[in-house]
Amino acid sequence: MSSIFQELEDDAPGEQNVGSEVRKRSWQRYASMGRDQLRVLSQDTLFNVASTILLFFTALAIVGPLIAPHRPQERLYKENGVLIDQWAEPAFMSSESTHLLGTTAQGYDIFSQLIYATRPALIVGFLAAVLTVSVGTSVGLIAGYYGGAVDQILMRIVDFAYGLPLLPTVIVFVAIIGPSFENIVLGIVLLQWRGSARVIRSQVLSLRERPFVKAAKITGASDLRIIVRHIAPNVLSLSFLYASFAIGWAILTEAGVSFLGLGDPNRVSWGTMLQSARAYSAVAEGAWWWFIPPGICISLVVLSGFLIGRAYEEIVQPELRMS
Amino acid sequence: MLQVNDLDVNYESSEGIVQAVDGVTIELNEGENLGIVGESGCGKSTLAKAILGVLPSNGYINSGSIEFRGTNLASLSTREQREYKWEEISMIPQSAMNALDPVYTIREQIIEAVDIHRPDEPNPDSIVDEMFNLVGLDPNRADQYPHQFSGGMRQRAMIAMSLALDPALILADEPTTALDVIMQDQILNRISSIQDDIDSSMLIITHDVAVVAETCDRVAVMYAGEIVEEGTVDQIFGKAYHPYTLGLQNAFPNVNKPDQDLISIPGYPPNLADPPTGCRFADRCPMATEECEQESPSLNQVDAVNADHRSACHHSDRIDTDLRPKAQQAETWSEEVTQ
Amino acid sequence: MTLLRVQNLKKHFRTESGLLTDITNKIRGKKPEYVHAVDDVSFELAEGETLGIAGESGCGKSTTGMLLAKLYEPTEGEIFYRGDKFSSLNGKKLDEYRQNVQMIFQDPFESLNPSMTVYDTLAEPLRMFNYSHKKNRIYRVLDFVGLRPPEEYINALPGELSGGMRQRVAIARALILDPDFIVADEPVSMLDVSLRAGVLSLMNDMTEEFGLSVVYISHDISLLQHMCDRIAIMYMGKIVEIGSAEEIVANPMHPYTQALINAVPVPDPNQDRSRVELPGEVGDAVNIPEGCRFKHRCPEYIEGVCDQEPALEEKTATGPDRKVSCHLYD
Secondary structure, eight states: OOHHHHHHHHSOSSOOOOSSSOOOOHHHHHHHHHHHHHHHHTTOHHHHHHHHHHHHHHHHHHHHHHHOSSOTTOOOBOTTSSSBOOSOOOTTTOTTOOOSSOBOTTSOBHHHHHHHHHHHHHHHHHHHHHHHHHHHHHHHHHHHHHOHHHHHHHHHHHHHHHHSOHHHHHHHHHHHHOOOHHHHHHHHHHHHHHHHHHHHHHHHHHHTTSHHHHHHHHTTOOHHHIIIIIIHHHHHHHHHHHHHHHHHHHHHHHHHHIIIIISOTTSOOHHHHHHHHHHTTHHHHTOHHHHHHHHHHHHHHHHHHHHHHHHHHHHHHHHTTTO | OEEEEEEEEEEEETTEEEEEEEEEEEEEOTTOEEEEEOOTTSSHHHHHHHHHTOOOTTEEEEEEEEEETTEEGGGSOHHHHHHHBTTTEEEEOSOHHHHSOTTSOHHHHHHHHHHHHOTTOSOHHHHHHHHHHHHTOOGGGGGSOGGGSOHHHHHHHHHHHHHTTOOSEEEEESTTTTSOHHHHHHHHHHHHHHHHHHTOEEEEEESOHHHHHHHOSEEEEEETTEEEEEEEHHHHHHSOOSHHHHHHHHTSOBTTBTTOOOOOOOSOOOOTTSOOSSOTTGGGOTTOOHHHHHSOOOOEESSSSOTTOEEOOTTHHHIIIIIGGGTTSGGGGSSOOOO | OEEEEEEEEEEEEESSOSHHHHHHHHHHTOOOOEEEEEEEEEEEEETTOEEEEEOOTTSSHHHHHHHHTTSSOOSEEEEEETTEEGGGOOHHHHHHHHHHEEEEOSOTTTSSOTTSOHHHHHHHHHHHTTOSOHHHHHHHHHHHTTOOSTHHHHTOOGGGSOHHHHHHHHHHHHHTTOOSEEEEESTTTTSOHHHHHHHHHHHHHHHHHHTOEEEEEESOHHHHHHHOSEEEEEETTEEEEEEEHHHHHHSOOSHHHHHHHHTSOOSOTTOOOOOOOOOSOOOOSSSOOSSOTTTTTOTTOOTTGGGSOOOOBOOTTTOTTOEEOOGGGO
């Protein structure tokens, strides 16, 4: 027994107060790491633009229903109270209209719909992204760490998942299980985890050979401990990266599924708005104010998601080796 | 043959401008081997790259000149520089693994180099064969790919490639660091015999003092971007005058002297983005005084006799009496250093 | 007292693996090929002793180290730790072994988890075995390895530390469980020269302070001579010579050892060394030649005799405690 530790055994039980609480907790460390990354990111104009847009839409999703002039499926009537106020033109086009973006064929206020639709869009986006990446990262960790038969089987499943095209599969899935946002999210997650799984797996393959993992093994760490304490933290930034791209994909997919008529019938989303517009031949009617706004919203949010991911990638890339 | 005068090489980095090489003057004569010794961060690799004209995009020569047989290389355009490369000056890089293109055979790569410089060369294949024989490789294997060679063989192939055009100056950047000791010995032997054959000079850059002792005629010791001592091999190893040189020599175990204590120099080299005023070695030097911290010493002759032995130290006169006899004792270098 | 006894240790690696390759090999009637990384190695390590294992890359020294640290399971052969067989260590005894054996790696950049602070890295082994007084232990060990004051270092991430500092943290991690046996695999070869001596003297201190037995793996014989009591020379998976450090260097017997020592450059321009240039390169570890593995390169090759495998044993010419595996001394 070394003398430097000798006295410790003779000490009274309970830890002595060695030095003040100088140690930083993990969350503090991650917080400061996050702050540093934000600082670097904010030097990228595209990132700033994209995050402003996303923040705006997030705010809209939160407070939207409070500021929207009408409910999304509230039939609106003209002043006389009898005739449905349908196909109204936007206020900036016609002086008599009180609707910012006009109304639909059924008399619903488009502007309100647009606002209300923000919520499901973002929820789908974030939820699907988080679930996708969770599944993908877990699979990647297990396959990469254990190798062998486990790896082979999991990777063949990934190959299979790659063989299926995203949108059609989600459509079929939703058609069978039933149209609702939860099912759409489920359908997306069912396939999308494949991307992060592959990439995380290859990161893990290289990480597990590193001496610090060997050191942990020598000390007797169990596999689970090594995966959770040593390997996972070093792939997290990659997971975040995939999550930010997954948001965009999820929103697009939901819009596509809804547009094709398999969206949640009880909720309004930008995709269902587009679907309505098509069903009522808004194009032929020339009512561009019905389908252009939701299209722009989808594009803006998805684009912002991708731009943020791209900006983050530049930080993660050189650090991919050291995390 | 090669005269570097007061060279300043800087890098632009996120921390500001890093003065990697600061006022370095060295000269290499025809037929001579010069060793540049120093540790990582001392600027020796940067110096090599500057001479070869292969500084990375954020590096630039701030001032000074690099004269090769009278021509200032730094003032040449890239194209003009290229004519010198390989034909007159060639390089043996540190890690052949990274220097050889994995998708071409060795023969193809050597012939490519020959073609660029001597497009009218009638028989490039014979050059390949000749070079392979010179480095001790079987010429029949020249048609193989780099991955089919072992590490030592790749390094030899690299040497064959860099010598293919009989360069006048060979720049070897840590040529044997990545090799096992027996391989290192073989390669150093080869390089020596080749030099005799083709009559070229060599500039070796390394941190391995022992390699320098065996292969070089003259030595320049670099620290924190500056040359701190230079002289012939006998002078430097026999009677070093700079405290850093003395400290460095202590760090190498000698197989023939097993009882010698291994001593390390406490502290770390300075940050070259913000170099200290005064002598850059002052905070680690057991002899440092206030003068050392305020004024940067210049390279001066150490004694009246040897014009070519120079050291950048304010206290060269005291080295004989104060430091050298104690340099091999650990207490001299202990943490509480400056008086 | 013998701490470790290694007996006929072998470790072979498949050159190719995988379900598909197995099937195609069966179809083609090809037998699987193995790299004979460690091929019948035996030695003993006494308590408090420092044993150096020298050799070039590919000779199996690193693999031997990993077998000693129980990172790999041997293909054949046995290791005894304080009399207990490795293969039968489990439960409490295994835990005990894990706490008593630690390893220091070559690359200071890769030895530490880049996302864990120094504190976490050092606390991790303590947490695994439920040690109390964690903070105390960490502070003390940091102080011991020269990272003072400890407060300055506990929150640092490896990326913020220099190579020398990282290696000291790695050493601290190895020491924190108060082990009795350390395997050091090229611990200073990637450090700057002027830092090496400091780390080496720290290792000397720790050996003394903790009463450690150390297996020191390196290709640098001059270093081993400095740090070790005994040295074993490995070539192509086998020990070709083993004896006290002084004697091996002063009086090498095996032709390979002689070549190895002769090849070391000497930092003194006036000392010439007698050069023995070895032809060729280290042989193919997959297709082992018959008989002595060194025979194709050996300047003393004797036709016929050297085609039998020589045994590692004490020869009359050597005296006690020295073993050579060479027919020259039969």
